[in-house]
Amino acid sequence: MAGEPVNVNEFQELAREALPKMYYDYYAGGAEDQYTLKDNVEAFKRITIRPRILVDVSRIDMSTTVLGYNISAPIMIAPTGLHKLAHPEGEAATARAAAASKTIMILSTGSSCTMEEVASSCNTVRFFQLYVYKRRDLAAALVHRAEKNGYKALVLTVDVPRLGRREADIKNKMIAPRSKNLEGLLSIEVDSNSGSNLEAFCKATMDASLCWKDVEWLRSITNMPILIKGILTREDAIKAAEIGVAGIIVSNHGARQLDYSPATITVLEEVVHAVGGKIPVLFDGGVRRGTDVFKALALGAEAVLIGRPVVFGLAAKGEHGVKRVIQMLKDELELAMALSGCPSVKDITRSHVRTERERLL
Ligand code: FNR
Numbered sequence: 365m366a367g368e369p370v371n372v373n374e375f376q377e378l379a380r381e382a383l384p385k386m387y388y389d390y391y392a393g394g395a396e397d398q399y400t401l402k403d404n405v406e407a408f409k410r411i412t413i414r415p416r417i418l419v420d421v422s423r424i425d426m427s428t429t430v431l432g433y434n435i436s437a438p439i440m441i442a443p444t445g446l447h448k449l450a451h452p453e454g455e456a457a458t459a460r461a462a463a464a465s466k467t468i469m470i471l472s473t474g475s476s477c478t479m480e481e482v483a484s485s486c487n488t489v490r491f492f493q494l495y496v497y498k499r500r501d502l503a504a505a506l507v508h509r510a511e512k513n514g515y516k517a518l519v520l521t522v523d524v525p526r527l528g529r530r531e532a533d534i535k536n537k538m539i540a541p542r543s544k545n546l547e548g549l550l551s552i553e554v555d556s557n558s559g560s561n562l563e564a565f566c567k568a569t570m571d572a573s574l575c576w577k578d579v580e581w582l583r584s585i586t587n588m589p590i591l592i593k594g595i596l597t598r599e600d601a602i603k604a605a606e607i608g609v610a611g612i613i614v615s616n617h618g619a620r621q622l623d624y625s626p627a628t629i630t631v632l633e634e635v636v637h638a639v640g641g642k643i644p645v646l647f648d649g650g651v652r653r654g655t656d657v658f659k660a661l662a663l664g665a666e667a668v669l670i671g672r673p674v675v676f677g678l679a680a681k682g683e684h685g686v687k688r689v690i691q692m693l694k695d696e697l698e699l700a701m702a703l704s705g706c707p708s709v710k711d712i713t714r715s716h717v718r719t720e721r722e723r724l725l
Contacts, residue, residue, distance in 0.1 A: 369680075371696075372652050372673045372689055378680035379450070386536040387449045391675045394619035395528035400627065401619035404650030407627035410720040411659045416705030424698045425708045430644070430667050431517055431589055431610060433489045436466035437694045438709055439657060441686075442618075442648050442669035443493035443519060443593075445474030446540060450679035456485040458678055461686035463488035465694075470519050470669065473506060474543040481544075483513040491517040493593070495524065496578065498571045502549055507586050509545075517610065518586060521617070523594030525574065527566035528621035534559035579607055591646070596631050598638035601645075611644040611666075618649060618671045629660060633719075636664030654696020661709060662717040 369375050380388050394401030426437035441462050448454035455477040462469035463486040471482050473495040482490065492510035496503045507518060532538075540562040542550075554564035582590060589610030595601050596616060604612045614635050616625045628649035636645050647665035651657060652673065660668050670693065677685035706712045 369688070370692075372676075372692055375673060375676040375680050375685065375689055378685075379676035382679050383450065386538055388679075389532035389536055390446075390449065390530075390538055390540070391444075391672060391679070393530050393532040394623070395530055395621055396623035398619065398623065400616060400623050400625050403627040404616070404619050404629075405652060406650075407629045408650055408653070408656045408659060411629065412718050412723070413655065413658065413662075413700070413704055414716050414718055415703055416716070419705035419707065419711075421702040421705060421707050423707060424701050426694060426698055426701070428667060428709045430468060430646070431591075433468060433516065434466075435468055435489075435667070437657075437697060438661060438665075438667035439651075439690060439693050439697070440467050440646070440667055440669045441469040441674050441690075442671035443470040443472035443521070444671050444675055445472045445543070446476045447675065447678055448476035448541075450675050451682050453682060455482050457683040458674060458686050459486040459488060459490065461677075461683045461690065462486065462490075464683075464687055465690040467690065471515070472543075473545055476541065476544055478544045478547070479506075479510060479513055479515065483515070490515050491519050491591070492588075493519040493521055494582075495521055496571045496574050496582075497550070497569045499550070499569075500571070500581075502546070503582075504585055505549060506545060507582070507588070511586055511588055515588065517591055518582070518588045519591045519593050519613065520579065520582060521593045522574070523615070523617050523621050524566065524570060525572035526570060527560075527563045528617070528623070530560065530563070530620060533562065536560075538562060540565070576603060576607065579609065595635060596625060596628070598634050601635040601638035605639045605642045609643065611646060612639065613646040613648060613669065614665070615648045615669075629656075629663070632660060632663045632665060651693070654693050654698070655700045657693060657697045658700040658704065658706075658712060659717050661712045662714055663719075664714070 470491045492515040538560040593613035644666040648669035677689035
């Protein structure tokens, strides 16, 4: 690509050029027909913004808080696995970029730097994303290590009882290195001759029996607040609010799990209404523009997480690339706020957007 990238999508092109096909496909791909993968992005385009005029927007304040932690803008780093496939410095570089951007990073269980390495590489607020394995002692050990290493919240991912069928990984016979966090804790040989070794590993290790009562168990072993990641319906949102978790994340795992699950932006409002302000609702899936962040906030999200854009930035330009990706989204959000008459995040309201359904009425 000629010249410096001017938007987040151009970082995806740079990542495609920089990475071996197997790794690019791992990051970029979704499940099966990838219908939801496309729709996560496309659904944002069906929402328009209703700008208000003659508002003093000479100063724009994007800062906000999540679980009481101040961040410079409502844009956080989603948990994504194996950053060393994108760049040799892996999650340590991502964490430094998060710190420089004054935002929160959620570290994946499946990271290629240990949670201790990440903790010592920066002093940003970090949350830890947890996968629960059949061996519950592993989950407990990870939780205790996270707490000891200063992670401020636990993000329980609930949409992976089994791994979604990612056909590119199967075709490529994707060889994913094991998570560094599990080193010395879990040694298991999996037969992956038929395809992706990640799929085989997940089948052998993930606890598909995980259910609501296990959230209670998790609460009994940690003082960290728990966020549930992977909620897409009002029914589950109500349950989560009832059992009193600290928050939820509307997410379809970046369309890597159940294909034909809804684009996340189309169900955000349903979830927000269901929880009725009892707990904060965060959001991820398909955020590629500052206007997407604006739309998610207007529909009730407290902040958004970004997944692929971060790894594409990392693959293209390391720590600097991640910083640039976050800065681009922040710059675009700031402009969208100015052009819509919203000087601060709390000024962005439901009346600032029109959904597709409303346009058709
Ligand atoms: C993910 N995601 C994810 N989620 C999680 O809870 N634990 C994980 O280890 C991972 N790993 C992971 C790897 C890769 C390569 C991707 C792309 C995604 C899902 C992630 O947290 C988030 O939900 C989506 O990435 C958000 O969608 P976008 O921003 O990628 O469109």
